[in-house]
Amino acid sequence: MKSEPSAVAEHEQDTVYQSLLHRQRPGGRSAKVHAAVLQATGELLLEQGYAQLRIGDVAQRAGVHETSIYRRWKTKAMLVADTVLALFDQHVPNPDTGAFRDDVLSFLPSLVRYLQSPEGAALSRACVDVSNLAEAAEARQAVWGIWVAQFAVLVERAIGRGELPAATNAQIFLEMLIGPFFLRLLVTGEPFHEDMATHVIDLLLRN
Secondary structure, three states: OOOOOOHHHHHHHHHHHHHHHOOOOOOHHHHHHHHHHHHHHHHHHHHHOOOOOOHHHHHHHHOOOHHHHHHHOOOHHHHHHHHHHHHHHHHOOOOOOOOHHHHHHHHHHHHHHHHHOHHHHHHHHHHHHOOOOHHHHHHHHHHHHHHHHHHHHHHHHHHHOOOOOOOOOHHHHHHHHHHHHHHHHHHHOOOOOOOHHHHHHHHHHHO
16 A cells, blocks of 8 residues: 655655745856756756766756755755756746637647657656656656646636636646646657647637
8 A cells, every 4th residue: 555645755845845936046147057057957867867866967067066056956856846847947938818728728839849859758758767756756746836836827817807617726627738748748659639739728618
């Protein structure tokens, strides 16, 4: 039987999530260091995977001291979670078109294109490969929590405009929205159809 997560583990995951939720991008020279560290982490994550990733290797590739990394990211999980969020932020917009369906059709095709890219596909598979590592789960849950929080903003706006029922659960809606794409990417291997995003959102909105 699968054991329930301990209170300590839940607290650690919540700490990573809260840290990332309120993260602020630095300016000046710190911004260059920040960008170099995230780029190095992303490269090594795709090359080596989470388990083999070492902060010392990240520091060497980024050309910074390890202390500079630990000063901003207290754990490897926090660093990896921030890197994954940054990678997706580069490729997937956070829209405000004034209509929920248009918001979804703004970011969902971009997400699909990124998942189909070598980088996006490798990143998704890396997350699956470390599904049994508690430390990696900490990072994965933090990233998912941020995505749900961001999508919840779109849902709340849609509820305010009368486009969605007041009881709409943002997390469940997001799971149904992106689930078919991750299923094809990670399980069945079936290709994505060009109009698949439109079919999925229209199906959800009709029901």
